[in-house]
Amino acid sequence: MKQLLATLLLLFTFGASAQEFNKEIKTENGLQFLVGQINLEGLRSQPYSNWFQDRYENYLPDETMVALFKEKLAGYNIKLFLGTWCGDSKRESPKFIKILEAADFPMEQLEIIALDYRKEHYKTSPTGEEKGLNIIKVPTIIFFKDGKEINRIVESPLETLEEDIAQIVFQKDYVPNYAY
Template sequence: MKSFLNLFICIISYTTVFAQTLNHEVIDPEGHPKLLGLINKEGLQKDTYKAWFDANHDHYIVNDQLVKTFSESLKDYKIKVFLGTWCGDSKKEVPRFYKVLETANYNLDNLEVIALDNQKEHYKQGPNGEEKGYNIHRVPTFIFYKDDKEINRIVEHPIETFERDIEKIVTDQPYRFNYIAANYIQHLLATKTIDQLNTEETKLVAQLSEFVKGSRELNTLGYVYLRTKAFDKALYTFKLNTLIFPYKSNVYDSLGEAYFITNNYTEALINYNKVLALKPEDKNALEMIQKINLAIKQ
């Protein structure tokens, strides 16, 4: 009885919508603590997170001479960071980013840090929708603003180092961040209808094939749309991924899942059978086909 009550309390704690409070910690249904919403360095140095934050912060050797070349220019920028305290890349990169900013004597009042979730129903979302409008599909993401306009961003990890990447961004040098194909799709889906995009499909597939970093790039974006119930955008993104990577079983698995969730069992079956054509013993595809057939009979 006691364990059931503890689980119930954890679920209530996790699912309650809370006001915007600094360094708000929740316990997910599996018993894992995480920060959600607006946070700062003090929150990241709480006991739960201190070990990985301090280790990655203190052990990073900053290129002091390079920082001196952009520290003055950096003062004109505001920065917004989206991370996950559950995310390996965030644990590694965010402490290093803090150390570079501190070396540059950057005013941390101009830094806003937002922790996102990893639960399926809240995938890469903030507790109050803080991520909306920022095209976040990977964490960490570091967005640089000047005069309230986004200038550039660093996505997941630097192209070279934080020092070199920041220097390029704040001194107006050419800089292209990671996963630019996913960001381009986000832009297109925000500015055009899917019918319009379907007429440009062949050209778009050819363009994206040059820039996309493997099948996981658009797959991750598709799940961001799927978990936020933007089903048309999710289906479009997953379908586009199958056209770019027709030999990858995982792209058909994701498209099949999206069709299943939207109750299009015919298309779901088609895609899970494509998975089996490429990977005959795929356990998930076999289980999903059984599940779909049961749903059809009902």
Template sequence: MKQIIIAFTILYIPILSSAQTLNHEITNDEETPFLLGKIDKKGLEGEHYKTWFSANYNAYDPNTNTIKILKEKGLNNYNILLFLGTWCGDSKKEVPRLFKVLEDSNFRMDQLTVIALSRKRNMYKQSPEHYEAGLNIHRVPTAIFYKDGKEVNRIVEHPIDSYEKDIENIITKNTYKPNYQIVSEINDILKNEGLNGLQKKTKKLLKRYDGKVSSMFELNTYGRILYGIGEIEEALTVFRLNTKLFSDQPRTYMSLANTLGISGNKDKAIKTLTKAIKLHPDNQDLIENLNRIKSN
């Protein structure tokens, strides 16, 4: 796994600099259109996106003192890689604000690369060119800041304070800690120590993060991403950890059981749901899930 990540890192610059279709839109009669692949501001100002983009862009008023600092401290020494989903509520809210901050800071917009990801189940939070591969993109929007070709920091899903204040931290003292720290730590373990390393450190992770994770969706979404890129055992390990952190949440057991089931581990899926029903005997979703897996 580590070798794969390194390979993607090496290929990062030529992939993004190669010619690609810009502002490609996916449309059909059954769902709302969305952009996919490399896009720019013109794409976000298109017919199906301009309402939310323009409204949130115009409504945001960045702190002028902080904007001045961004200009003085060399924001233009950085490149930014932004992942978003034009179907995503957080992207609709946050991405226009980020554009406003960057433009008010006189950031060179040719140093911003924007990638729109898919909402489709078989390509969830992926792009056709797989710009996101190896970059741990589990939430959108995610803005990654690079300097001299290396990642310096990132803002995940939404700022801790505001975009201008978070960026100020990143380009000055860089003590910034983005959202979803447990996901960052698990991803680092997988990159550096592999699946065995994660399995060995599960108890330590449980102890460190017990009561400190905002919701079961932090790891649930990350597990879905791992499964989507074919890292099945890694996903199952993450889902198992989630059932321990959130044993009071029936959905954690269903995510684990369903992944076990579609991965050919029907007996383990049944065992997982049976255990969950003992903990939550009145939960009809668990009972229906168990019956469905037994009947398949």
């Protein structure tokens, strides 16, 4: 009996702490968006696939640049903060995902967090992944090495996503838009 109770307690604890992915909000005026941790399945679901899939499929990464940073990029963890309601996120996020896949980036090292659009929760997530990270614009792509932020791309690249990624992973002088 003790073993059964211990097992049930463990399962409950695990279930309670498991992250819910692709949580969707629907507002009274019909706006629909994702919040919190999301994955590619969420971006490829309706209605988000309407903007994600075409932009993803039609983007051709710069293979020369990808080959240049591919090996170094694998040593990073990345947090992508976006808004499924945001035009800049809709433009840059599919391209960024396509670049990561072209670089054979270990996707378990990518965390995608969708931020809220509602006035009372603007640019926050239900579980607070953005806290302390100074997210002022989306998308914000933060590159971490050994748990420390190395740099970020904010809202749009300075040159191209591939060139900006190369600057960051080779730790060159790179100052993102809206530098803080």
